[in-house]
Amino acid sequence: MTAPTISRLFSRGITRTLLTPHPVEHYVRSLGVTWSDDPTGATVVAVDRPVADVTVITLRLPAGVDRPAPGAALEIGVVVDGVVHRRHYSPVDSASRSDGLATIAVRRHPGGVVSEHLWSEASPGMRLLLGNPVGEVTLPEARPTDVLLVSGGSGITPMLSIASTLAGEGHCGDGSAGRVAWLHYARRVEDVPFRDRIRELSRAGVEVRVVPTADVNPSDSSDLSDSSDPSPRGPAGHLTAGHLDEVAPWHADATVFLCGPEGLADGLADALGAERYADVLRERFTASNGPVPEGDGGTVTHVKSGVSAHNAGTTLLEGAEAAGLSPKHGCRMGICHTCTAVRVSGATRDLRTGEVDTEPGCLVQICVSAPVGDVEIDI
Ligand code: FES
Structure with missing residues (x-):
């Protein structure tokens, strides 16, 4: 599929078809992309359940991704029913581990979307989304005595x-x-x-x-x-x-x-x-996903410019342009990242994958993201 074709898909209203919740693989296949082509995710290489309710997962980190400093955590994204859920897990490994692998432990919580999903579904080959390392406290470079x-x-x-x-x-x-x-x-x-x-x-x-x-x-x-x-x-x-x-x-x-x-x-x-x-x-780690609103589209508030406009479900970039704004952009198809902006609050759907994400303060590519309910975006 060529770049103009993808761009035209978003412009012609086919967006609405893509917005209907389906398994992630549906959205990915619909754009001719395979999930395993995502170079930014982590691959599960081993799974153990050594004690009751704990899933120990060994991940292969993508090339170029450094493991977090000792004490810090990886942000892991798991897609469940088309919604991205992000959680923070500290690798247990020594900082000297150099094989590109990281081991995390996920304790199963009753009703916990991510922990229940990983407890029942995690297996070698599974792909997980990967965010930036987080952590308020890490072992200092100058080691305390x-x-x-x-x-x-x-x-x-x-x-x-x-x-x-x-x-x-x-x-x-x-x-x-x-x-x-x-x-x-x-x-x-x-x-x-x-x-x-x-x-x-x-x-x-x-x-x-x-x-x-x-x-x-x-x-x-x-x-x-x-x-x-x-x-x-x-x-x-x-x-x-x-x-x-x-x-x-x-x-x-x-x-x-x-x-x-x-x-x-x-x-x-x-x-x-x-x-x-x-x-x-x-060290504290918190899960910060909010609820996902019913239905696509909503009022988009462009925080920097002070302009609010209704968006019926098209991309945030097209919605901003229709509201008279000129956000920075390049490819308009999710490749160059020129259009990246902070989603201050609300939920957006990644139109390439169908995933909905609600985490506040996250960067989103506005050329391939559409609002799900009301959204504040830092434009
Ligand atoms: S304009 Fe290139 S990623 Fe959005």
């Missing part, structure tokens, strides 16, 4: 990356200059994925404890469900100052990283005191 990691639940993944990176650099253990301790909280030790990696970290000099918080039998703590495990037994129950003192008696001068639920953060704040807690480096 003493590091205390505190995590709970899904917070295990960024901490695993940080601990693995430090251990791989010889930052802790016999004869090293630094000290690394890690407290990870989970309802039950057997629910924790990556226990084999945690054992390796323990052997590499990381003072690591997996702390069970539910139905605690003190003899269960930190045994990592492996009677041959050499790691010492340790604390149990919710975080206390005693846990910190037991695992990292030197923590007063350590750089403290936290990733976990509010209850864990509150416990750490109580244990450290407000002044010390203010220095804690806390």
Whole structure:
């Protein structure tokens, strides 16, 4: 299909046909493009479900895409029923991994669109969309001497990356200059994925404890469900100052990283005191997709120019031009990215794939995007 042909399709109202929800493959095939031709996505190369409700996925990143710094996350996009859902997952790997692969863990949440989809559907060969790395907190290039990691639940993944990176650099253990301790909280030790990696970290000099918080039998703590495990037994129950003192008696001068639920953060704040807690480096990841409106088209507000106009479902570029604006553009077919603008709010459909995306503050190519409901675009 030639460029003018695609452009004419959008102009002639065939857009409306493309807008009717179908599986993504339908839209892709309709334009003669194969899903696997997308060079910006990640390919699933291995899937494991090592513990209940956790899908561990190894991805091949596209050439030229760097893995996130230790502690940061990849933005993964999954298409479910024609809608793109974006979530953030921290690879667990050390920064030194150089084979182009990244491993993430997705905990299944009841009713969670993405986690349920990946739990049931993820398999080698599956394609996932890839956004920019995100993360407020990463391991600094100038490594802190003493590091205390505190995590709970899904917070295990960024901490695993940080601990693995430090251990791989010889930052802790016999004869090293630094000290690394890690407290990870989970309802039950057997629910924790990556226990084999945690054992390796323990052997590499990381003072690591997996702390069970539910139905605690003190003899269960930190045994990592492996009677041959050499790691010492340790604390149990919710975080206390005693846990910190037991695992990292030197923590007063350590750089403290936290990733976990509010209850864990509150416990750490109580244990450290407000002044010390203010220095804690806390990572938070949130899903930010909003609801998808019924029906295509809507009022498009061009934020910079202050012009609002109704768009019945044609491209945002054509709608802006019809409203008297002259947005920058080039190819008009989604290749050159000249037309890229920030979708401030609302939902838009990518007319090449049929995907609807609602994440606020995202860049969209306005020559191949149409509004689904009211949209604010930074033009
Ligand atoms: S004008 Fe080229 S990508 Fe939109």
